[in-house]
Amino acid sequence: MxxxxxxxxxxxxxxxxxxxxxxxxxxxxxxxxxxxxxxxxxxxxxxxxxxxxxxxxxxxxxxxxxxxxxxxxxxxxxxxxxxxxxxxxxxxxxxxxxxxxxxxxxxxxNTPYFPLPLQVLGAAVVSATLMVIFAQQYDWMDIPLAAVAGSLGYLVNYYVGRATKIRFMSEMLGAFIVGLTALIGVRLGLGREIDNVIIGAVMPLVPGVAITNSIRDMLAGHLLSGMARGMEAILSACAIGVGIAIIFRFF
Incomplete structure (x- = not known):
């Protein structure tokens, strides 16, 4: 050796x-x-x-x-x-x-990343497909609006996350843009159900992997890390909720 x-x-x-x-x-x-x-x-x-x-x-x-x-x-x-x-x-x-x-x-x-346009396209696809899954119906007016709202929300989340060191601010502003885009689209007649649009469009921002990993850490005995990651995921979810709540409260 x-x-x-x-x-x-x-x-x-x-x-x-x-x-x-x-x-x-x-x-x-x-x-x-x-x-x-x-x-x-x-x-x-x-x-x-x-x-x-x-x-x-x-x-x-x-x-x-x-x-x-x-x-x-x-x-x-x-x-x-x-x-x-x-x-x-x-x-x-x-x-x-x-x-x-x-x-x-x-x-x-030098970790390779997908180009930003491809990431935005992925956010659009995720928003549209998950809207169909959660709404359990094919509404061909809401699907494009969900894709656009999800893309804009992801873009805002991306750029705000790079521009500021404040945690959870990017998720809140991204969710706000998702809700605002959905609201404007429905009022302009580009969509029907604002709830379905928001549910689909907010999915790219949801910390699903972080929640899953926190549970897996706790099951593996890493209670400190599991609880820390779980709290971080919960705060991210709360920030998303606040961004959407602002839309329903003031608009």
Whole structure:
């Protein structure tokens, strides 16, 4: 077994864990990946503590402990899949620890994203199709309006999220635009049921993955992370509700 630098090993594990948490991975998956990296590097009994806002890792009976802060959390399965792929390559001996660390740094800074027009198109498709599912009827006037409202809401959410550091503001303003677009469209005769339009158009903003992951974390025994993520998802849902409520209250 090739001797590895324990400082580089822990730094690589922290980097992998942080990228996975920022990408929306469950905590038990993060810990499992970090454990595998340590064990495949020839070290046994790693001590790992993960939360939604930070990671601590050390080696048992050895004076090696490092921690990393997690400041941003989003849903990006491309990052999670990339870390898992690098972990498998390291386990199979296809890459060294140093190569893995360099690849993780590159992944962290150069994660590929779908172009914004394609994301907006996806939001439109999701809004239209989920409106049909929730409304349980095909209303060919409401479907285009739901697609337009969902697209505009997603765009506002995207740009506000990039422009401000205030959490949940982007969801609230995105939902407000969804409700305003639906209201104007119905009043202009471009749609019939404002409730159906809003239900479909707001779906791209709903934190469904975050809610699911919080429940999975709690079922896996990560109560602290599960409750933190659950509260974050609830606050996002409340922000969306406030944005829609403003429309019904004042318009």
């Amino acid at each position: 090739v001797k590895v630098d324990k400082t580089i090993l822990l730094d690589t594990c922290l980097l992998a864990g942080r990228i996975m948490i920022e990408g929306g991975s469950e905590m038990y998956r993060v810990e499992d990946t970090m454990n595998r990296i340590v064990r495949n590097a020839g070290q046994s009994e790693p001590l790992i503590f993960t939360t939604a806002t930070g990671i601590i890792i050390g080696l048992k009976n050895q004076p090696y402990v490092q921690l990393s802060q997690v400041s941003a959390r989003n849903i990006d399965m491309e990052k999670v899949a990339g870390v898992n792929q690098l972990s498998r390559q390291f386990a199979e001996g296809k890459i060294t620890l140093t190569q893995m660390r360099k690849s993780l740094i590159h992944l962290d800074k």
